[in-house]
Amino acid sequence: MTKRQGLYLDGVSVVFDGFRALNNLSLIVDPGELRAVIGPNGAGKTTMMDVITGKTRPTAGTVRFGDHDLTRMDEAAIANLGIGRKFQKPTVFDALTVFENLELALKAPRDPLSCLRWRLNAVSRARIGAVLEEIGLAARAADLAGVLSHGQRQWLEIGMLLMQDPELLLVDEPVAGMTDQETEQTAALLRRIAGHRSVVVVEHDLEFVRALGEKVTVLHEGTMLSEGSIDAVQNDPRVIEVYLGR
């Protein structure tokens, strides 16, 4: 992490067939910040992620990561910039060990011949070891991913993203289906990851967002409704109106 870059969205709109999925959305995430984004269904959370990762082009507005204009880059280029995205459904390789899963995600030449000749050196081993510590699965390194619990699989998937050394991590609903304890540990994990890198978490679970203990952005109908600490946001009359209805 030599140069640290922030994420900057300004006046972003996305229109699908006349439907405004995002409406003049502005959002700034500082380097190393952990940000939770919440909002009811259809608020534009996923569209926002799609815009940042290049899956969807904004109709209007600016999307920058440091000096880079993300609206001019394709998905692969954005991923290579160091923006990693974790999708909702975890997919890890069940027949491989936790360690081997991370090894496959490690930055290295990706062609068959290089893989045949690949030898794990001390640097790579240390890198995998560090991520194993970070995701709390060091003790499970030699176990097959197939025997992990749902929560552990999510962590492993986050670990596979970390192996690619992203500067900004976008995490989509990480705690869906987790036990309370796993939810707590996931919050701790994301807090650990942030600081080294920026993390944006989209989540429904307000308890989890409270456990993250960081700045919260509330989206509604494609635009930012409120921003601040979880307590400030929960006491914002506009947020109460949107979540509870009049």
Added chain:
Amino acid sequence: MSGITATPAARGIPPRLLVRGAILAGIALLAALPLLNLLPAGSALRVSDFTVAVTGKWICYAVLALAIDIAWGYAGILSLGHGAFFALGGYAMGMHLMRLIGPRGVYGHPVLPDFMVFLGYRELPWYWLGFEHFPYALLMALLVPGALAFIVGWLSFRSRITGVYFSILTQAMTYALMLAFFRNDMGFGGNNGFTDFKELLGVPLNTQAARSGLFYAALLLLAGCLFLCRHIVSTKLGRVLVAVRDAESRVRFLGYSVTSFKLAVFTLSGMMAGLAGALYVPLVGIINPGEFAPGNSIEAVIWVAVGGRGTLIGAVLGAFSVNAVKTWLTSFAPDLWLFALGGLFVAVTLLLPQGLVGLFRRRAR
């Protein structure tokens, strides 16, 4: 994918060294057979000519099974047409053996094989040129199946044709080749194929020296392929293949070109099958289009399933054990064989999803 098949290293059972020991012991045991064949008749330990010949044939089958297993068991590519690669390798060697007959054929033509004289050929077709040289024939036995596997694989994997669609495609491939090779004007002897071979590398084929030599060549090929495959699956390449088998799109998402991995393993597999066929033909003394029959390919897949797919050693065990049963059963009730084979497949699928190797593993635990 159901059925989690771990690499032995990951599972810890059976330990890699134990398996290596068992493999070496098995190879040593097989290597002793031609020596026991040399014992005087009447000796208790003497192994008959028939046993040596049949075991040599099974060794070639075991290489074919290995080729299927590295593609199917590891990369999830189920080919139901691997017999085609085997047969093409066999034809390449058969062409060499035909050229070696020279003027000793029934018609006594100095160059043309009997069937060409019979069909009124004036000269050798261009694609027969060079086959009088053993290294060239051996190279073709490797390259022609490899090229076919590469082309079929490239067309399929690039278009993301997977699973059962790919299996059907490979069935069609071997069936089409069978029909083509049945035609007299293909220049491969039509439905009679090639036979009446005289010698290979200067050694008359009907001698004990030739039988032992071919047996050891096949055994060397099996050992080489087994160690090569075991090496591959122990590297990151092997782990990527397993990942492709279980979650292809996720592998793509990690930045690997799934197509090139599948293509690499499928081409290698086709080449292994081709070499197995090349050694099989001088051992059995005949090659004809029947080798392309779709049933042959399916039978080979059943060997792998019976032995335990995704284990390599299981493919070898499966090829030996199923063929042992076949040899025994067809000696007194040949009509029952297909029923037995079908029953075996159903039984293994239901009772032993990890095949014979799974049985050992359960015992070890």
